[in-house]
Amino acid sequence: MTEIHTPRLLLRRWREDDLAPMAEINADPQVMQWIGDGSVRDAERTAEDIERWEEEWDEEGFGLFAVELLASGELAGFVGLSVPAFLPEVLPAVEIGWRLGTPYWGQGYASEAAAATLEFALTDRGLERVISIARLGNDASENVMRKLGMHLDRETTHPVSGFPLHVYAIDLTEYEA
Template sequence: MSEIHTPRLTLRHFDDDDVAQMAEINADPQVMRWVGDGSVGDLEQTVEAMERWEEEWDEEGFGLFAVELRGSGELAGFTGLSVPTFLPEVLPAVEIGWRLGRQFWGQGYASEAAHAAMEFALQDRGLDRLISISRVGNEASENVMRKLGMTLERETTHPEYGFPLRVHAIDLTEFEA
């Protein structure tokens, strides 16, 4: 897979140089409050997560992209595709998601990166549908979902943690790349 370039971002595979920056993002309680049980991650957990992300590329032919600012080369976080195995009721499905460091919030980077990942899903991987899952209350992520043209498909409950979730979806045959 080659890199994907948007006007302000490069989407690419993670490399060893990204570990420290991604660990900083995962250690921020404000970033992680909507992820899993809301716990922050440390360096070792970040390395393990990044290894799983690369394995998904090998197994599924898609995965999470590192999101890099073109101007500075700084790692902003990730966007991309994954199989949401934690929520069996939506399977088979492919989820689009994102996680950016707090200093990159509110600048349109998540929408720009996710839009490019949607184009990749449709044009390069031939997927015809994507979902995105958010905790109820995560208005910033739901705003990105709306910008991407996704609509609310269902509300459910996280099977492990018990909090309410919203599942948004888009039929990529209607997506305008």
């Protein structure tokens, strides 16, 4: 089982008891405002998402980690790697992304988890390049991307919604520098 420990977090595969807290995160309009078309997701959709995330682990050898606070055992959300099939112009690519519940914002958890996941991607999984995608205006996520050492690679639009997007990137040589 793939797990990563950081000073405050456990990044791990998904468990059955993660459904309720992740569904609560997905039902929060403030959390979802920058995801897809901004729609919240119910428990059924969240269960489908978790199943798909676990399948990606089995198929790709990477996926989205459940982020658990070591101090309390609470599920804070997710961070991890996925193939951004919704944006064909960047393929082939692997994206690093995150989604945390609002109680966990502003405490450095996203940066801490994403840094550990980026190291996992480039050193453990042997990826040569990782991207991250944010809707224009999602300054908090873009700040995390810059903290990871990523640079703005391109500006584009979402092929379905038409929302403007920023694509950040980092390759192995930049990471090692």
